[in-house]
Amino acid sequence: MNRNYLVILSSVFLLTCLTAKLNAAEVLEEETTPKYLGAAQKKAYEKAEVTKKGKLYKTKYFFGALQGYDNNVYLDSQRKEDTFSEGIFDAKLTYPLSGRWNVFGGVGVHDITYWEVTDASLVDTDLKFGFEGKLFGTAVLTALNDIEIVEYPYNENGSYVGNKAGLRLKHRLPKTLLPGTYFQSFGYEYFYKNYSDRKASDGAGRKSLDDRVDKRHTLDTEFGVYFKKAMLKFSGNYYFNDANDKYFSYYDYQSHRIGMSFIYLVTDKMTTLFSVGHQRKHYIHRITRVDNTKLETDKIFMIGGSLMYEIYKNTSLGLNYTYRENDSNDPIQEYSGSVTSLGVYCNF
């Protein structure tokens, strides 16, 4: 037994000495031989670079806490109004893979709690990850996958688990050529939604055994310009929603949306936002209830405005107002409603 210990101890000692000797030899050679001088410098440089890169994680956080008033919660003719509380949390972490490519991931939780009309209360949880890379010049390609769980705690019909996967190419034109910084982007997104507590209807309007599933293909584009104190953006969006609900293919429709938004820094602390949009939904098979020879078409008009005031560094107070109105060729679908809210936002 003792002999074994001796052998092990001797081996460890010998190995230690050998390693130390090898290390000493390496250092000596690098320090004294001009041949290795460059390599040693390079190695030291690379080591410094690795240390530097370790600090390149970038994080972004966004918090919001709001209190608001909705004058038509269900967007119908009954016009049920209610107050609500809203909480938003978003976190994003970006890690550079190389000089050109980044990998990023993020989580987001968005909660809206209506005080009385609780059917509309929801919790939206997002888990995002993707890659972004500079392709050429100032073009950035982003590949994104977003797993989304939307839960309506008091109305399970609306709850779903979704997965978005998409590509976006954003291009910024050099400032040297044009006033301001112009940008444009094009994107495609596939959105799969599974309503786990809602069954699809068959052709007669009876509930089938299958969960309702929606598949949405979206193409969108944006272009705009950043000025010294403002940003103007135009956007266009087309999507086709393909659901497995068979009754009048109730949820199969094409949507076209155009919009414009404008952000202006009034002072160093005050910012205004204004947005306007128009969306048309053309249902593929759903007929109107007043004229069974016509397919339903909804024309939705949206307008919104916000006034934000920075109360502390990275913390702002915001007053928001949005109005939307649906002018449908099926009167039962027509509505108008507005949401007003006041909140605190933190962004860092």
Place this chain on the structure above:
Amino acid sequence: MARAKYLIFGLIVGISFLNPDFVSAQSSSREAEVILVKGEVKVQKACKAEWLDSKAGMRLSEGDTVKTGKASMLEIAFDLERKNVVRLYENTTAILRGRWLREIGLPQGRVRFLIRRLRSDSSFEVRTPTAVAGVRGSGGEVESEEKRDEIKAFEDEIFVQSFDEQGNLIQEITITEGWETVIERFQAPGELMELTDADRSDWDSWKEDLSERREMERPPVEEEKGPDIGGAESVSETTQQQSEYKDQVFETQEDSRVEDRAASGETSGRGDVTEGGTPPPPSGDGCGCP
């Protein structure tokens, strides 16, 4: 109507060109920007007597003189993307020359340059008292001492001209990548010598460092916006998201409408309706009216 369109277009273009950003963007190509300062570096603006402390971000233009002290260093970028960069080492005096800053006068000291973006018909030159080293897109180094100049070509080729006391050209040679030459004052360029491993390694390190700093100092694309409106954009996105939630709530309510329609006997005509066309009257007892 057509005239009005042209008028609006003309106005937009006119306003764009009047924008101060545009004017400064045009003039910025004739300026260089200080991107790195270490130690004591002074700048004397053209036609001015006083020497100013150099700072990162400082703009330099034609006729400006830069002087670096002991253990000091300065880097200047000649374009926004920092593809054309010059580094001035310690105890160097350099003067920016030329309308487009394509020339550096080097009475004394050592400069290193990496020139990647030049118009095809132009060149970048470093002039010592008796020699000129020029490139049309490459990397090199010029060191001007009291009695001699040393010129190294790290990338591509550098043309070198040496002059006598009267300013007459003695000889012009081209140094290819990996070689260097020494020119004694008022003599022809000496024999070519191969660059050492340490030289090459030093050059590679500098290039990598430049590239890394370019990436680090350049704000992420989303932040290159001019105004800091990141918070406002987040709020805008949140509002958009809220609109989608409203869509969802509205759609959830539609489910009860489906049940109402089915209960009233209205049956789906799916399969019989052609897209974009007129659907046939629904079968069954339902009239299709509420």
